[in-house]
Amino acid sequence: GAVVSQHPSRVICKSGTSVKIECRSLDFQATTMFWYRQFPKQSLMLMATSNEGSKATYEQGVEKDKFLINHASLTLSTLTVTSAHPEDSSFYICSAGDLERAKNIQYFGAGTRLSVL
Amino acid sequence: AQSVTQLGSHVSVSEGALVLLRCNYSSSVPPYLFWYVQYPNQGLQLLLKYTTGATLVKGINGFEAEFKKSETSFHLTKPSAHMSDAAEYFCAVSVYPNFGNEKLTFGTGTRLTIIP
Numbered sequence: 001g002a003v004v005s006q007h008p009s010r011v012i013c014k015s016g017t018s019v020k021i022e023c024r025s026l027d028f029q030a031t032t033m034f035w036y037r038q039f040p041k042q043s044l045m046l047m048a049t050s051n052e053g054s055k056a057t058y059e060q061g062v063e064k065d066k067f068l069i070n071h072a073s074l075t076l077s078t079l080t081v082t083s084a085h086p087e088d089s090s091f092y093i094c095s096a097g098d099l100e101r102a103k104n105i106q107y108f109g110a111g112t113r114l115s116v117l
Numbered sequence: 118a119q120s121v122t123q124l125g126s127h128v129s130v131s132e133g134a135l136v137l138l139r140c141n142y143s144s145s146v147p148p149y150l151f152w153y154v155q156y157p158n159q160g161l162q163l164l165l166k167y168t169t170g171a172t173l174v175k176g177i178n179g180f181e182a183e184f185k186k187s188e189t190s191f192h193l194t195k196p197s198a199h200m201s202d203a204a205e206y207f208c209a210v211s212v213y214p215n216f217g218n219e220k221l222t223f224g225t226g227t228r229l230t231i232i233p
Binding site: 004006009034041042043044045046049093095105106107108109110111113 | 126153158159160161162163166207220221222223224225226
């Protein structure tokens with residue numbers, strides 16, 4: 001099946017630094033990728049929809065200047081958490097849709113656990 | 118707006134017993150429904166999905182779910198639980214089909230524990 005690679009799987013950083021998370025579709029092209037945030041023992045909350053070649057669409061309450069999203073190619077989207085603070089610590093998951101092979105299915109990355117000290 | 122309610126944040130069943138995870142949805146238009154499984158520190162894997170057509174949907178690992186419009190439900194079942202089924206299960210709904218690019222609304226998840 002389609003594979004979505006997310007890197008890094010875990011990152012620990014100091015407060016005030018920026019962290020970049022990559023999401024790659026390895027064997028298919030994804031015009032749209034999604035970024036989710038998951039708090040412990042809770043569900044996934046959609047943060048933004050990342051469209052290749054255009055600006056991301058952010059969900060209500062998500063700071064676009066805090067969570068910068070870039071989708072420069074059909075196989076790569078990045079999420080940058082700028083000036084990270086402890087409250088940004090969370091599990092971040094990306095997903096991508098495979099237009100060619102599987103309609104109405106999103107494939108998920110393995111997630112990135114961010115810990116801000 | 119659509120929503121999903123998963124009844125029971127924790128479900129425990131004995132190995133070999135029936136697994137039943139409940140999901141109810143709310144939507145003003147015909148929904149697309151999904152079940153995903155998440156193993157510890159991993160992303161989500163699609164178990165099965167309902168879009169149109171047959172209301173009983175079969176997925177991977179022996180799981181199946183039945184779409185019941187009158188009950189607005191999409192419960193997940195498996196006849197015989199296996200130890201490897203222990204994981205977190207998420208029900209999700211989408212109402213804007215866009216060939217894999219629609220936004221999903223997730224339930225709060227159900228943690229399934231299998232008792233040896």
